[in-house]
Amino acid sequence: MALHRVGSQYADARPGIVHLGLGAFHRAHQAVYLERNLARHGGGDWGIVSANIRSNHRLVECLRERGRRYHVVEYTDREHVTLREIGAIRETLYAGPDGADREALLARMSEPGVRIVTLTVTEKGYHLNPADGRLLIDAPPIAHDIAEPATPHSAPGMLVEALARRRAAGTPPFTVLSCDNVSDNGKRVRRAVIELACHRDAHLAGWIAEHVAFPCSMVDRIVPAMTDDDVTGLAALGIDDPAAVVCEAFSQWVVEDDFPQGRPDWEHDGVQMVADVAPFEAMKLRLLNGSHSLLAYLGALAGIETVAEAVGRPEFVTLLCRYMGNEAAPTLTMPTGTDLDAYATSLLARFANDSLRHRLQQIAMDGSQKLPQRWLAGARTRLDAGGDLVCTALGVAAWIRYTAGSNLSGESHPVDDPMAETFAALHEAHQEPAGLIAAFLALDAIVPRELAGDARFSGAVLDAYRALNESGVEAAIRRAG
16 A cells, blocks of 8 residues: 655644534545645644534544544545645534533634634535525524524524624624535525524624625535544554544635635645636536435445445446436536536546445435535526436436335435435325325425426426336436436
8 A cells, every 4th residue: 555644743823714514524625725724834824713513522522632633544546545634623612502612612703813714514504495595594593593693503693693793893704615515605605694694683784795705615525424444444554543534535625716804825725716616516516416416316226335336337337427418517607628528537437436435325315405406406407408307307216215215125224314204204195106206396495396397307207216116226227328
């Protein structure tokens, strides 16, 4: 094995960024870019204060015990590995509903030296309707934050309270930078924050709308959940680190350059600073993430465990090539010089990296939040242009079948989704395919009404659903090809 070690050596870094969502992706992506920046400058003003606001206080304590240092293991393949020690996170906080650090987090977010607040709270952490982007005011965390804004539970609530404190103190606002895999993520978090602020104070909402920047960003790195095999591999390298993360060597971060209070000079650390992130977001969501979701639901129904196992089967590769080339790529408008064929080819190579053990069950989580951006927005564009959607329809059918909680062999799996109870009730109420498909497509929190009402789309989903149940995954894929 060719192992490259990169240590963490620089002077103390002062916190200039607060991050909400101390998960594996943050530690393997944003924190790595900040580590490069701090190392290049020998320290500086862009250390990170990272907080969990929902769960996993054990990770917060673990990092505290280890001096907030951890390792990132980057696999090019099984034989080429880079091991990085990361020290960019200078403080860890747990600010969940029962967390003792909520006030400490709000105090940090209110400090003048903090000029950026970043987020990786997943799609569901913004509490927005996936179909129309409106704030879900009845969601328990949002309802709490409307009633008791000084003790927020949600990410939007944390942002509103901290911005209210800065406004009252005459402190310039921080920039809010979403690093979640959500289209128009800056615009969406801006809407969530302003809508929530309107329930508190119209003047505060107006001040946020006028003075706070919400740049969009696109993030890309495959970061699977740690497995026992990963822990064993680390031990073989002499590393005992329960906070470590594994990921692929590839990494991309595209950021809209709108930071009124300043930012790190990320462009020297591999970050693409651009005027408009939207084309890159759409490319990644529809090609990479859309392909991932196809693998997740169809692969799970076939009893396949990982991405690499799925793309090891020729029928899945054929399906992905048809989906990316015929259904996803034609919906994209990219800057001159962008080679979508080369991007699609690179994705297949990344998916085949069997050193990652990227589980399909992990990708399948929260489908109700992901599919509107990955498949359904592009589907509407494709239909308007007169194109077919056989691969997308097969994916939607597989997702609906997946939400029954078992694969085609009858083996059960968990359905980890905010709407899991709704899905279970629909499966219970509709035993015939036509009624079930109609009921799922009528969920306007997921499926746009104009798409659900298009007979070409609904008919294709129903046909694909019947093919899955009657003939199995492989035959249904051949039929789509």
